Amino acid sequence: MVRVSRKEWAKKIDDALCAFKTAFKISIGIPPYQLVYGKACYLLVELEHITYWTIKFLNFDTKTVGEKRLLQLNELDEFRVKAYKNAKLYKKKTKMWHDKRISTRTFDPRQMVLLFNSRLKLFLGKLKSRWSGPFTIIKVSPYCHIEVMEENSGRKFTVNGQRLKQYLRGDIDRQRTT
Template sequence: MNWEAVGQKRLLNLDELEEIIMAAYNNAKIYKDKTKKWHDQKILPRPYQPGQQVLLFNSRLKLFPGKLKSRWSGPFIITNVSPHGAITIKSPRDNHEFKVNGQRLKPYMGAHIERDKAVMSLRDA
């Protein structure tokens, strides 16, 4: 047995393994960049202005959500828009302000419906 030849072969195998690892790392980076580019083109920028009414998406996990219950709450009023996507909204009921991600909002396109009066009028009919 020639120990020097075995040692040289082992070093060559380690170099090959390092090259394979670097190739896999580069391929993973290329894949992630392509996936991010595809995902980012699906996200539509929504321009919001202060004073605009919006609905807020309730993303909390619920074990038994109502089948017909809406996951959108609001309307809320925008008070401040940051350039990086954070939006400060205010509740018209109690004037409580908080910041949310702009992707959790959508423009409010309707009039406020008082649910109690709508239910009462349906019961009377």
């Protein structure tokens, strides 16, 4: 199939792989396609011949066959509708589970907060904190957009309230338990 120069092998590789995957292998007793997908692979010419032979052999009425095929298509639509309803119900339950676990955070102006650094960092140190700050809250909007000011530089910017947590000042008393 490939010329003497063998430059066109890349164009023919798809056809060769298809022939290999659909050919019967004596060692495994089935074609590799059937081993992977669980059903035999038929080429379009084979399907047309098998369909014609089945109709002729069983003496089917084409009208009866058409009605049966229509019933199968309707049944397939019912399966799809049922799957859609199940997926919708699952998403609803998952959302309820997730929403129950969201903690509501309330922030006030002049409160000290820490900001979560959400930028992806490869090879982040194990002990390095992803929280930066402290920042001072300047303004709180009703839609959880919070304007904060950096303590050192005085730079102001707006962030989402879900990225903030309260900053607790002071020393932590450590007690020895021995």
